[in-house]
Amino acid sequence: MKGEGADSDIVISSRIRLARNLTHYPFPMLSTNQQSEEVLEKVSDVVHDEDLKMISNFERIPLSEINSLESKVLVEKHLISPNLAEESRNGAVILSENESISIMINEEDHIRIQCLFPGFQINEAWELANHIDDIFEAKLNYAFDEKKGYLTSCPTNVGTGIRASVMLHLPALVLTQQINRILTAVSQVGLAVRGLYGEGSESLGNLFQISNQITLGQSEPEIIHNLYSVVKQIIEHERTARAKMLSESKTFLLDRVNRSYGILSYAQIMDSKEAAQRLSDVRLGIDLGLISNVSANVLNELMIMTQPGFLQQYASKKLSSDERDVLRAEMIRERIKK
């Protein structure tokens, strides 16, 4: 994903996910092998739909046909869920050419339509997901109830089945220690916040994902509008904090950003936690115009490529954690100095 789209100095990506199920089939958790195979076939057939072909060429990848490293890479690119990679029976993903659309089959629900856009394009992502949903719905009978809406495997998704989420890079709010106050406020208006790589209790690289919690009783446009306006406000707070830091403590910022740039340029061993933090610093430096010889695109790529699955695919073999740290440092050095 390239560093583009609206507000891309702060918003990394915007994502819409729609959960849908077919009538007459138990949810994937309880379906027999034959039932999940039938679901897979029925949903896969839609790939040949002319309206879908108008959007993009699609490739269908059954999870049984790729190895664990390849599926790990799909997880790190946020194209499939860890759940689909590890646990699903007759699971598959239908991917658009540019990978902005991924449709998971036999995950927790029979169908999960996901549209992932760079930058702050949550409305655009919704429009596309909605359109794709229409195409599938013309061929398939969805499980739907007048009062409860789209019936999903988990009660937290019932109703619209929509999860709208935005990934934000908020280094200045973290540095100025305003982040907790803001995240608390966010969680009180019905939105959920989580760190990106949720390993342990730390949010690495100052990346936060904000998404809707409520799926029943609000329409999709209401849900998206609510998220949109809250994120807009957070963007303003982050911009203000960045400007303030720049005017009041420029030397501190320059030191931090350049120190991280220097370490990324020369380090020989780099664990994933340090990489996330250093990359965050450099990304901030680029966004503030303090660093001009690296592009935001390179940084976005590195944020994904320095994760374990990606590194191992790059090396085309399984790596120990020490080996990964060496390769990670090498990869960053190569790309960041260009």
Add this chain to the structure above:
Amino acid sequence: MICQECGNKPAALHFTKIVNGEKTEFHLCESCAREKGDSIPGAPNGFSIHNLLSGILEFEPSMGQNVKQQKKVIRCENCGLTYSQFRKIGRFGCSSCYNHFSDPLNPLLKRVHGNSVHVGKIPKISGGKIKYKRQIKDLKKELQSKIDLEEFEEAAKLRDEIRSLEQKISEA
């Protein structure tokens, strides 16, 4: 205050969820909170409700004492999942579970989503009639306000529209 989840350690994280003005509080100890994952340093309010859900489902029975008396097993006739299994897993077995579990489920949904009915998208194929019904409901509201305003010509038009929609439903 004691942790709601394990019931023995002191609660360190307090999580408040407000849905439609209705407040629900969670009190968890650190290790239970960590087990739930998804926490953000210093931001105990950052839990995703998804991960807390099985927690809510688990401590639900202890809240009402009459639960012990009604030992009757609630089971989905379509897929065979029992309500207590659902409570453990936090997932339904099939779409019919929503009907078979509706008595204990409705208060749970209310706690997660607020007191609500679906107002979002309706699928065209399986939702054809529902769409008309929703249109009729809206038109009837409009009709009442036209009558209140004594705009009878407008009201008559709306009445005809409602009739033709009702016709469509009976034909479908």
